[in-house]
Amino acid sequence: MSELNAVPAPKKGRPGVDRQYVLDTAVTAFIEFGYDATSMGMIAERLGLSKAAVYHHYPAKAEMLGAALDEALGGLEGVLLEAGAHTGSAEERLSYVLRGAVHILTSRLPYVTLLLRVRGNTDVEREALRRRREFDRSVTALVAAARDEGSVRSDIDPRVVTRLLFGMINSIVEWYRPDGPESADQLANEVLAMALEGLSAT
Secondary structure, eight states: OOSTTOOOOOOTTSSSOOHHHHHHHHHHHHHHHOTTTOOHHHHHHHHTSOHHHHHHHOSSHHHHHHHHHHHHHHHHHHHHHSGGGSSSOHHHHHHHHHHHHHHHHHHTHHHHHHHHTOOSOSHHHHHHHHHHHHHHHHHHHHHHHHHHTTSBOSSOOHHHHHHHHHHHHHGGGGTOOTTSSSOHHHHHHHHHHHHHHHHBOO
């Protein structure tokens, strides 16, 4: 099993496994085999449980997927609700949201990895994509506000900039390792330096 998809051990002091551990294990399998190809039996086998025990935590595989995608999306949406996303200049607010997105990606790496592989094949996936588009629209509005206040270049399309910014941020899932030499703070600093220097109006 790769470091990216490593699943933490069950919390000590609890008999068996808890709901979070079941979800972590399912996400690992979804990433490794794909959602459609992963059965509840495969997840149960990885957990060393019966399928009935897995169904006790999650009555359906789709419910697992929904919970997993909500883990990633809820984190990103939460950044937009924090005070730093509403305080200061538009450039400062944009910087705050981008930094927060990097931190969510690194702290919830398997969950964001799964989110980025969603293609809208099920109702759960389509709802996740809708929420992701809403998040992108909020970032686009910040880019437009930063352009209008003169802190970033005036010759840019905010929608294109948002796609480029998150193309760079999302690529982190392909190579970042939580136990590697670079901390989430360092990574966020480097992303912001690359992004904002290129966008700077000066």
